[in-house]
Amino acid sequence: MYFDSLTYNFPSNNNEKQSVMDKSLQREINLARNIQSQLLNGKTPTFEGGEVSGSSLPARLIGGDYYDFYLLVNGNIRIVIGDVMGKGIPAAMLMILTRGAFRSAAESTIGPGETLTAMNQALYEDLRTLKSFVTLFCADWDPKTGRLTYANAGHNLPLFIKGKSNSIEELPNVKGIMVGGLPNQLYKENHVYLEETDTIFFYTDGIIEAQNKKGERYKLERLIQTLIKNKDLAVGEIEKSVINSIYLFTEDVPQKDDITMVLLKISQQKVDITSLNSPVLG
Amino acid sequence: MGLMIEKDIQGTTTIFKLKGILDISTVNVIDRLLDETSEIKTLIYDFSELEFLDSTGIGSIINSIYLSQERKFYLKLVGMNELTDELFETVGVYRILEVIQREVI
Numbered sequence: 211m212y213f214d215s216l217t218y219n220f221p222s223n224n225n226e227k228q229s230v231m232d233k234s235l236q237r238e239i240n241l242a243r244n245i246q247s248q249l250l251n252g253k254t255p256t257f258e259g260g261e262v263s264g265s266s267l268p269a270r271l272i273g274g275d276y277y278d279f280y281l282l283v284n285g286n287i288r289i290v291i292g293d294v295m296g297k298g299i300p301a302a303m304l305m306i307l308t309r310g311a312f313r314s315a316a317e318s319t320i321g322p323g324e325t326l327t328a329m330n331q332a333l334y335e336d337l338r339t340l341k342s343f344v345t346l347f348c349a350d351w352d353p354k355t356g357r358l359t360y361a362n363a364g365h366n367l368p369l370f371i372k373g374k375s376n377s378i379e380e381l382p383n384v385k386g387i388m389v390g391g392l393p394n395q396l397y398k399e400n401h402v403y404l405e406e407t408d409t410i411f412f413y414t415d416g417i418i419e420a421q422n423k424k425g426e427r428y429k430l431e432r433l434i435q436t437l438i439k440n441k442d443l444a445v446g447e448i449e450k451s452v453i454n455s456i457y458l459f460t461e462d463v464p465q466k467d468d469i470t471m472v473l474l475k476i477s478q479q480k481v482d483i484t485s486l487n488s489p490v491l492g
Numbered sequence: 493m494g495l496m497i498e499k500d501i502q503g504t505t506t507i508f509k510l511k512g513i514l515d516i517s518t519v520n521v522i523d524r525l526l527d528e529t530s531e532i533k534t535l536i537y538d539f540s541e542l543e544f545l546d547s548t549g550i551g552s553i554i555n556s557i558y559l560s561q562e563r564k565f566y567l568k569l570v571g572m573n574e575l576t577d578e579l580f581e582t583v584g585v586y587r588i589l590e591v592i593q594r595e596v597i
Binding site: 293294295296297338341342343345364365366386387388391392415419467 | 546547551558591
């Protein structure tokens with residue numbers, strides 16, 4: 211048993227003891243929230259020719275959704291979005307574990323399929339022991355060619371907003387099961403080419419499952435309408451428009467699930483990445 | 493709304509008919525029922541009256557799949573609506589069921 215008498219000096223009265231423990235727990239939860247918030251909402255890469263942005267709103271103090279960007283040595287950007295089973299503190303702990311696995315795998319793997327394979331290898335035993343799983347979608351964007359290569363581990367497909375034709379559709383399918391479902395999984399890849407004004411909208415299901423007072427869900431159709439209406443805005447403004455639209459729909463109904471989205475928008479093909487929240491190699 | 497499970501035993505086959513919502517607030521109902529149920533040869537989950545399930549609900553179904561491997565029983569999933577079917581397909585529930593049940597058989 212771990213005991214640290216420097217941290218807790220328990221009063222003899224039971225109510226006082228409870229109150230001290232409650233305050234201490236609250237403080238620790240707030241610290242955990244700050245840690246998660248800083249890890250999630252760190253610096254986003256800025257570059258010529260396009261923009262990326264991500265945001266996450268936990269349903270509780272902390273949550274189990276995850277997104278990240280990683281600059282690869284070849285100049286490509288690796289993007290990941292994920293959803294850990296469950297909510298609150300247990301999901302948040304596994305989210306941190308997932309982040310570590312991604313950062314480690316991103317550095318040593320050549321493509322998104324291999325990244326997911328490595329993450330499943332790393333996390334499978336722990337996730338099965340804890341009876342949990344993570345859905346993940348991982349994509350590499352090559353700014354030189356405009357090619358977006360991606361692989362899927364049980365996550366919903368991102369939306370492909372075609373700037374020129376004014377249409378929105380899901381990215382072409384690529385199958386793969388959740389991380390933590392089965393050992394030794396090989397994740398296949400698929401790809402599309404992005405043109406100027408195209409946008410990719412990665413998201414977690416908390417968006418389309420948000421409920422209003424009548425118990426109706428926000429659904430994919432409303433999300434598509436919101437994206438069509440705001441597709442010409444900058445990525446940060448598109449994010450705000452989606453969040454505002456969800457708030458307007460749900461009114462005062464408390465958020466039940468974590469809400470996370472990542473946007474990648476292309477403005478021109480020649481790209482020079484200038485900063486990122488991951489170590490720059492090479 | 494919570495979750496109600498109608499348990500029907502037909503010989504060595506046990507059927508759990510799920511009614512309502514299978515989420516973080518109700519999954520323990522399934523876990524409790526599985527703990528209480530012994531001597532299963534075939535377990536059928538009937539989702540025809542299930543209104544919603546979240547990731548914790550999916551986790552509970554996956555745990556049942558792994559339990560079928562441990563306790564050596566057949567597991568079948570029936571009555572999924574279009575949304576649940578699509579969700580199971582996306583996250584990989586059917587693939588896990590197929591692999592684990594192959595080992596059970």
